[in-house]
Amino acid sequence: MFGPVNSILSLIFWLISVTAFVMSVWALVHAVRIPARAFAAAGKQTKQLWLIILGFATLFTFAAAVNYGGIGTGLPNIFTIAAIIASGIYLADVKPAVTMYRSGGSEGPYGPW
Incomplete structure (x- = not known):
């Protein structure tokens, strides 16, 4: 069902898809914990x-990483690209802003006491 990686280009796209999935999971786990x-x-x-x-x-990056049952070319589609952009916005803009509100009162201006 999942064919072997036949060329260096498909290997690169697969690595990009797996990296995008890891980035999306990281952002989702962070959002759950805040x-x-x-x-x-x-x-x-x-x-x-x-x-x-x-x-x-x-979900979309997972589908791209496993090529969802072998359907499609394995190339990132518009949903995968939008998912990467959304995760990137969260990690670059929202995560730094909400992280400082995460813990209670045990942190001073220079870090934890």
């Missing part, structure tokens, strides 16, 4: 919206 009030305090979209976006991003 409290909902941190998103509002940072002025970002709601936690529920980000969980939906990142859930679909993880």
Whole structure:
């Protein structure tokens, strides 16, 4: 069902797809661990919206990484590219903003006490 990697180009696309899947999972796990009030305090979209976006991003990148039953060419499609962009926006913009609201009062201005 899943054919062997016959060329260097298909290997590169497969590695990109696996990397995109790992990035989406990382963003989704981070979003799950952050409290909902941190998103509002940072002025970002709601936690529920980000969980939906990142859930679909993880699904689409997983399908690209395993080539979903051998259907298709294995190349990233528009949904995979949109998933990579959504995960990248979360990791580059939202994650740094909400991470500082994660823990309670045990952190000072220069790190944990």
